[in-house]
Amino acid sequence: MIELAKVTLQNEMDLILAHKRSMKLAELVGLSLSAQTTFATAVSEVSRSAIENGKNSCLILSVSKPIRNEKYIVAAIKDTQAALAKNEGFEYAKRLVNKFLVSSTDNESTIELYFLIPASHKIGYKQIEEWKELFVEEPPVSPYEEIKRKNEQLQLLAAKLQESENQYRTLTNALPLIIFSIDEQGKILYANEGLSQFTGQSIEDLNQTQWRSVIHPVDYDPFAVLMNDKIMSGATNIKLQCRLKNNETGEYLWHMVSISPLTNDKGAVLYWIGFMVDINAQKVFEQTLKDNKELKEVKSKLEENIQELNRSNRELQQFAYVASHDLQEPIRKVIYYSDYLLVKYEKNLDKKGSEYLRHMISASHRMRNLIKDLLSFSQVDQKQYRFETLDLSKVAQEALQDLELVIKEKLATINISELPPIEADHLLMRQLFENLISNALKYNKEGEPPVIEISHENDGKTLTLFFNDQGIGFNEKYLDRMFNLFQRLHGRDEYSGTGLGLAICRKITEVHNGRITAKSQESKGATFIVQLPIKQTGAV
Known part of the structure; x- marks a missing residue:
């Protein structure tokens, strides 16, 4: 037909x-x-x-x-x-x-x-x-026929428009991007399904919140340009980047936004047509490249700083060693002649002169001890270590022999549990035990013989040593500074020492890839805790 x-x-x-x-x-x-x-x-x-x-x-x-x-x-x-x-x-x-x-x-x-x-x-x-x-x-023969014909034409046109709109919707919904149109105040007139699927919000919701619920807070102010009719009125095309919230994951993903005006034959803007395309993968790639570049720059700068620091440390160690070593001889002479002067000529000195001479001798002895400890501290990083399997119980006994006179003088009791073998440097371990036991003997309560307990825990990988005493203790707020160079919690008149003993202990534990800390309360004793690996990487 x-x-x-x-x-x-x-x-x-x-x-x-x-x-x-x-x-x-x-x-x-x-x-x-x-x-x-x-x-x-x-x-x-x-x-x-x-x-x-x-x-x-x-x-x-x-x-x-x-x-x-x-x-x-x-x-x-x-x-x-x-x-x-x-x-x-x-x-x-x-x-x-x-x-x-x-x-x-x-x-x-x-x-x-x-x-x-x-x-x-x-x-x-x-x-x-x-x-x-x-x-x-x-031509129509009557007004009715003309009206009817116009009506039929309008119905046909409406059907074609509906068909065209359906085709447009089908096309825009099939595209892998968000398509929308807005008026000059930024109100959404149309959007394909991509917008609601990605954001989980309807056109009405987005118009009500002006997109605030889906645009990243940091990016919203630049995006708000789209809602400013004064700025929009003079633009031919607007492009920007912003992060859009994904409804399923809650993650903000980068999108490129582009809008262009649709005008009538007189050039007046009817509305704006725009699209959003996902560029998150591109942004992540760019950020990764930037981070890698910055990381390389930081790494290069860090390597330079490490080299400079190592050079500076070597020079400081050399200076400390030379200074300590060279100062020992004059200090020995000062002590020798001071003792000789006190023995031979004390009768010829008045009371004030004798007191001054004794102060000078005491200061000389403190200087000798300080130089000795400073030399020991500088040598911890300078010597060639020999990590070998040690019997720590034997090392502890050697330390006790070195401290035998002080132990007898103070009537101290020292109990040491059977300690397991570990891989460590023999001389440094001996110095560690000596310093911690000597520290416990020094800070005992007046009139009470010191009681020191040395125990341990072993989990197969790490050995934890506990040096517990019943001495005067300390306030734990000073714990951070106790292991620093020349730090003292008590005056020299109360307790002798150079302030280097615990700093040396920390240096020794660090050399062995371990750590040292302590816990205490004033007048209730202290426990120093040393953690050391059972085996050292590269031990011989």
Whole structure:
């Protein structure tokens, strides 16, 4: 079928249009006036019945394709009702046409009226196209017909617009990016499904919050440009980058935002069209490259600083060693001659002179001890260590032998549990035990013999030594500074010492990849805790 004209059937005026256009079609194909009237009458009868009994009826006028070398003009009356009621008009129309066909489905019924075109009248496709134009451009014979034609045109245009919009939505929803349009105040007019799927929010929600709920707080101020009509009014294109919150993961992902104006023929902006594309992978890659570059720069600077620090440390160690070593000889002479002067000439000195000489001797002894400890401290980092398997119990006994006189003098009791073997430097371990035991002996309570307990814990990888005493203790707020050079919690008049003993202990534990700390309360004793690995990497 080649459709030429269509008439909706709603009232008597439509019935007149149906009759008029049926007559016109019959005239165009060359039927006689009586044949024209016969065909139009048949169409009118069925159309009247459709208007009276149908729901949504329409008439479609067509020319059939050749059927056994015969051509027909065809009037098809369609209705959304499953079956039109048959009446006298139906029977009368049957007798007026060459063929009368009735068909129906669940949603529609159709009655087709076929009227034969004389064989002498040749009809080509070009001629049929001209008839189409004729029906479209035919001037209306009444205001009703003009209104109806305009209405049909509007309905056709609306259908095309709806089809175009559906195609646009299908296209934009299939694209792997967010597409939207906004007015000059930044209010969203349209957005594809990508926006709601990514953010989990509707257009209404985003308009209400002005995107605050989905744009990263740091990026919102630049993004808010889109809501500023004064800035937007002078722009031709706006591009920016911002982080958009993913509804599923809660993660903010980088997006490139681009918007451009849509203008009318006078250049006035109707609205803005924009898109958002995910560039998070690109941003992560760029940040990684930047971080790697900065890391290399930091690493290079750090290596330079480490080299400079090592050089400085070596120079300081050399200076400390040389200074300590060279100072010992003059200090020995000062002590020797001071003692000689006190023994031989004390009778010749008055009380003040004798007191001054004794102060000088005491200061000389302190200086000798300080130089000795400073030399020991500098040598901890300077010597070549020999990590070997040591019997710590034996090392502890050697330390006790070195401190035998002080232990006897103070009537001290020292209990040492059986200690396991570890890999360590023999001389440094001996010095560690000596310093910690000597420290416990020094800070005992006046009038009470010192009691020192040395115990341990062993988890197979780390040995923890506990040096516990019942001495005067200390306030733990001073713990951080106790292991620093020359730090003392008590005056020299109360307790002798140079302030280097515990600093040396910390240096020894660090050389052995261990650590030292302590816990205590004033007047309730102290416990020094040394943690050392059982095995040293690269030990021999």
